[in-house]
Amino acid sequence: MVDHVIETEHLKMIYPGGLEAVKDLSIKVRRGEVFGFLGPNGAGKTTALNMMVGLLKPTKGRTLIDGEEVKPWSRTVKEKIGIVPQETILWENLTCTENLMLLANLYEVPKEEGQARTARLLEELQLADKADARAKALSGGMKRRLNLAMGLVNEPDVILLDEPSPGLDPQTRRVLWEYIADLPKKGHTLILTTHDMDEADYLSDRVAIIDNGELLVLDEPRKLKASVGEGDVLELAFDEGADLQKAAEDFTSLGYIISANVTAGRVVIRTKDAMSRLPEVFEFVKEHDSEIRDVRYRGNTLEDVFIDLTGRALRDGD
Ligand SMILES: Nc1ncnc2c1ncn2[C@@H]1O[C@H](COP(=O)(O)OP(=O)(O)OP(=O)(O)O)[C@@H](O)[C@H]1O
Numbered sequence: 001m002v003d004h005v006i007e008t009e010h011l012k013m014i015y016p017g018g019l020e021a022v023k024d025l026s027i028k029v030r031r032g033e034v035f036g037f038l039g040p041n042g043a044g045k046t047t048a049l050n051m052m053v054g055l056l057k058p059t060k061g062r063t064l065i066d067g068e069e070v071k072p073w074s075r076t077v078k079e080k081i082g083i084v085p086q087e088t089i090l091w092e093n094l095t096c097t098e099n100l101m102l103l104a105n106l107y108e109v110p111k112e113e114g115q116a117r118t119a120r121l122l123e124e125l126q127l128a129d130k131a132d133a134r135a136k137a138l139s140g141g142m143k144r145r146l147n148l149a150m151g152l153v154n155e156p157d158v159i160l161l162d163e164p165s166p167g168l169d170p171q172t173r174r175v176l177w178e179y180i181a182d183l184p185k186k187g188h189t190l191i192l193t194t195h196d197m198d199e200a201d202y203l204s205d206r207v208a209i210i211d212n213g214e215l216l217v218l219d220e221p222r223k224l225k226a227s228v229g230e231g232d233v234l235e236l237a238f239d240e241g242a243d244l245q246k247a248a249e250d251f252t253s254l255g256y257i258i259s260a261n262v263t264a265g266r267v268v269i270r271t272k273d274a275m276s277r278l279p280e281v282f283e284f285v286k287e288h289d290s291e292i293r294d295v296r297y298r299g300n301t302l303e304d305v306f307i308d309l310t311g312r313a314l315r316d317g318d
C-alpha cells in the first residue's frame, strides 16, 4: 500500500472579488517523494500550498496530513510542516545564526539542539562564513538559502518550497538543487512549486501541471514527456520576416516529420532520428528560398507537455 503523507480533497479557493484561483484540487503526496507543482504565473500554485498548510482557509475542500485534517495554526502543521515561502522573509537586522535560533525558539526546539541544527544548516547551505553577518548584508541568493534553512530548522516531515530558485545564478541554483534532491534521503517529503520546467523535471519524482487553477495532469516527468509523442525535436530559427506558419505547414507535408508548429518564434519540428535528418531539413528550407539562422536539438521537455495540453508556452515572455 502506498503511504500518503498529505491528501487534499476537492480544494477550492475563490478570492474575495470572485477570482477562482484553485478549482478542484485532489492530490495525494507519497511519503518520501518530491512532488512538484508546475504551472505559469498565476496558475494557483501558492494559493494551493497556502491552503494545504492552513495559512489560507479553502472556500471548499480540506487537507489531511497523516490522516488528520489541517486546521489553521494547528499543532500538526507546526510540528510536521516546514514552509519556505515565495517571498523571502527574514529579520534583516539579525544575523544568520540569530534568524535561525529565533525560529528554533518559536518551534520550541531545545536550545542546544537548536544551536546544533543552526550550525549544521549554515554549513550545509554554504553560509557558515556568514553566520554572524546580518541578513541585510547578504546577497539575494544567500538570503534565499538562509530562508531554506529557516524552513528546515524544525526538522519537519514535510517541506513546502514555493519557488526555490528564482533569481539565483546557475551555479548557486545547482548547489541548491543538489541539496534539495538529497532531502528525501534524510527522511523528508518535499512539495515544491515552480514555473521552471527544468527545475520541475530535475527535482520531482512526480509533477502536477496546473493552469488557471486546474490540475491538468499528474505523473512522473519521464512518463509525461513520453506522452507527448515519439521522436526528437528540432527548433529552427529563421531570418526575420520569414513566414513561420507557412514553413511549419510545408514541413508537415513531409513524410518523415511527425509534427511541426510555431512556438516562441521558432518552428518546432518533431521527427525520428532528427540528427540524421538535418541535411534534408536544410535542403528543404533552401528550396523554399528561406534560410535557417539557428538550430537547437533536444528531447521532449515538460514544456512540450504543457504546450500539448494548453496550446500555450510556459515560459515567461514567450
Ligand atoms: N490575496 C489575493 N486576493 C485576490 N486574488 C489573489 C490573491 N492572491 C492571489 N490571487 C490571484 O489568484 C491567482 C493565483 O495566484 P497564485 O499566487 O496562487 O499563483 P502562482 O501559481 O503561485 O503564481 P506565481 O508563479 O506567479 O507565483 C492569480 O490570478 C492571483 O492574482
Ligand SMILES: [Mg+2]
Pocket: 045, 046, 047, 086, 162
Ligand atoms: Mg506563487
